[in-house]
Amino acid sequence: MREACDLVVVGAGPGGLAAACRAAEAGLDVLVLDAQPEPGGQVWRGEARKGANRLARRWLTRFAASGARFRPGARVVAAPQPGVLLVEEGSSSFAVRYGRAVLATGARERFLPFPGWTLPGVLGVSGLQVLVKDGFPIRGKRVVLAGTGPLLLAAAATIHAHGGEVLYIAEQASAASHWGFALQLWRHPARLLQGALMSAALISVPTSTDAWVIAAEGEGRVESVRLSVRGREEQPRCDYLGAAYGLVPNLEVARMLGCETSASAVVVNERLETRVPKVHAVGELLGIGGVDQALVTGELAGLAAAEQPIPVELEHTWHRVHAFAAQLALHDAPRAELRRLATPDTLLCRCEDVPMSALEGCQNLREARLYARLGMGACQGRTCGTAAQTLFGWPGEDVRPPCLPARIGSLRLPSDVSSTHTRES
């Protein structure tokens, strides 16, 4: 099976939706792919049904009316030639021939290993939050959250709103860094208001800076958490632990297409075009910046893809949200203690059960793959590769296709694809 379009958008979060709307409204034939069953990405998860968030509702309604086509449950697995993507969808697959592409693949959480982090009931901070949005039974459950930055408050607010009891919020940043960040928020009044509203809802939750998880303990599932709180130890009992340290962009598709990346972002020009012609990148791929950055960069890329003029206000908004993203990056850097929590038998690679001790003598990710099978399992190093970058300072690797586990049939290029013509944008 094959699809053809002027513009393919990979990812239907705020960045992808904004790009798709702008391009489709300008007359392009737009196809949007997303691994989730509904548009909205992680931040607007479930909003297509609930419609509780006004901003989400506005964009999802605009998207539905834009004429862009949406394929849910669609995961890009390979890019066999310029202008072609191979996509797996449920138990079938198809090829997409595109004129231009907007990559809006968003971000994932940074996990750092600690003893007990593989116990059932230990999840990511946002991982727990999105499951709660998806109907996870959190009412009456005791939850400890540990990590960094605004995601902690956002997750706590969601859990609280669904009847869960947040026992403790452990913020790894120092008090100086945390409050320094908060004091910068006056430049971003919407953020300040959002933060204040969430804090008010959570006023009774014990929150500490300079606090982190040392270990999770329990028989077959998490039952208690050992926390380091300003140098002393606490051990609250809990049903669930959310532990993750900020976000990192999902660079796999961009790297597979050959886009240049810096340490933690895709390199783009002022039209948000990557070093690969006709491929744009938006949102978290440009550095972690949240919904505001995703929307404005999505709009910019959608307009650029449709060769429309860029309104000057959009450029101003972009520069403002970019400043916020830079603040966030400074605040989010994991502290050194977090790199020393794993013991020799703590697993780093969860797919292949690779303990820390197996990495002795490895100098980089490639050696860790070859000698210890780190990152050779189902997630293809998405969890352990990111952790190893933080723990050992190893740089990321090139991505080889398929960038996700795929069936053999999904990797076959349909014979009629190369002869298919699309309208060039």
Add this chain to the structure above:
Amino acid sequence: MREPASKATPLVTLRINGRAVTVPVGTSVAAALAMTDRFVSRADLSGRPRGPLCGMGVCFECRATIDGVPEVLMCLTPCREDQEVVTDA
């Protein structure tokens, strides 16, 4: 913030490891797994239990056989009527 109970959400019933679980439409299979007595999706190479981690299709810890298709991610799959979910642990 609580959703009004009067606005009845349609329900679906699926089976997870043979046990019937009834959930509102829109619930993900990973979320429904937490309604069983074990929040366990698979066993690791040593047989120790694992549960979902990332909730968003990144970590692959929640893979299970759904309606006969192996290696499906529960966190990306909405619950459907008569769905058959079999975990690896």
